Amino acid sequence: MRHLWLGLVLTALVTLSLPCAVSAFSLDVEAKAAGGLALGSTTNPDESGSPRAGALGGVGIDMYLLTVGPVDLGLSVGAEYDYLTFHGVLNNYLSGAGFGPGITQTSDSIYNYLDFPVSIVGRFPLSPSVSVTLRAGAFIGHFLGGSSTLSYTNNGAPALVYEGFLLSPANVTSQTLNSSTTLVGEYGLHFTGGVDIAISKTLLLAPALQFDVGLTNTSAVNPATGTGAYPYSDTFWTLTAAIGIKYKVF
Numbered sequence: 001m002r003h004l005w006l007g008l009v010l011t012a013l014v015t016l017s018l019p020c021a022v023s024a025f026s027l028d029v030e031a032k033a034a035g036g037l038a039l040g041s042t043t044n045p046d047e048s049g050s051p052r053a054g055a056l057g058g059v060g061i062d063m064y065l066l067t068v069g070p071v072d073l074g075l076s077v078g079a080e081y082d083y084l085t086f087h088g089v090l091n092n093y094l095s096g097a098g099f100g101p102g103i104t105q106t107s108d109s110i111y112n113y114l115d116f117p118v119s120i121v122g123r124f125p126l127s128p129s130v131s132v133t134l135r136a137g138a139f140i141g142h143f144l145g146g147s148s149t150l151s152y153t154n155n156g157a158p159a160l161v162y163e164g165f166l167l168s169p170a171n172v173t174s175q176t177l178n179s180s181t182t183l184v185g186e187y188g189l190h191f192t193g194g195v196d197i198a199i200s201k202t203l204l205l206a207p208a209l210q211f212d213v214g215l216t217n218t219s220a221v222n223p224a225t226g227t228g229a230y231p232y233s234d235t236f237w238t239l240t241a242a243i244g245i246k247y248k249v250f
Contacts, residue, residue, distance in 0.1 A: 032244030044232035052085040076121040109148040115141040141186035146177035206244035
């Protein structure tokens with residue numbers, strides 16, 4: 001009986017593996033640039049904002065290892081520089097520090113990241129010269145630095161001085177963002193979808209959409225006090241349209 005079950009399992013494995021054949025190893029190298037929207041999400045009910053411009057540039061390697069039916073499957077790795085801008089509005093600013101409601105802080109910020117995406121890549125041919133390429137995976141990132149321009153609306157309240165800084169509608173200041181204000185490490189989900197259009201035997205034009213979902217709470221401090229743990233979560237998303245040039249190594 002044991003040999004019967006073993007035979008059935010082996011037969012099933014062989015049957016399932018028939019559509020899957022190891023293909024000739026294929027490797028594509030891509031250089032790309034992208035532009036689109038940088039977005040954010042927050043769990044703070046007093047915080048809101050709106051999307052601003054986002055851009056990235058980078059290189060990637062697609063390694064196709066096997067074929068399942070008409071689809072080539074493999075792994076994709078890369079390195080990208082991300083330039084993100086955001087517009088945020090924080091109501092009831094400093095209420096936790098005893099100032100009460102009435103101050104609104106507006107910020108226009110720039111963030112720079114170096115990201116490393118790793119994903120599963122699939123390629124489906126539509127014609128001898130056009131194929132669809134999809135990627136799904138994750139990324140880890142490193143915060144390089146940034147800046148934030150801050151302004152205030154007192155909503156009828158008198159101007160206040162906090163830690164030697166005058167909070168008034170006439171006061172606009174620029175803040176450097178670094179590891180003391182922003183968590184250096186970041187991770188999230190990485191998705192792309194596009195087409196590869198052959199322009200020669202070894203070169204392809206690769207327009208695509210890229211969607212990166214940050215899962216890390218980016219704030220290192222409480223914006224109401226400038227110190228301590230932030231009780232809410234702020235994350236970054238980007239949606240960009242990319243154009244790339246791929247070189248088929250083999």
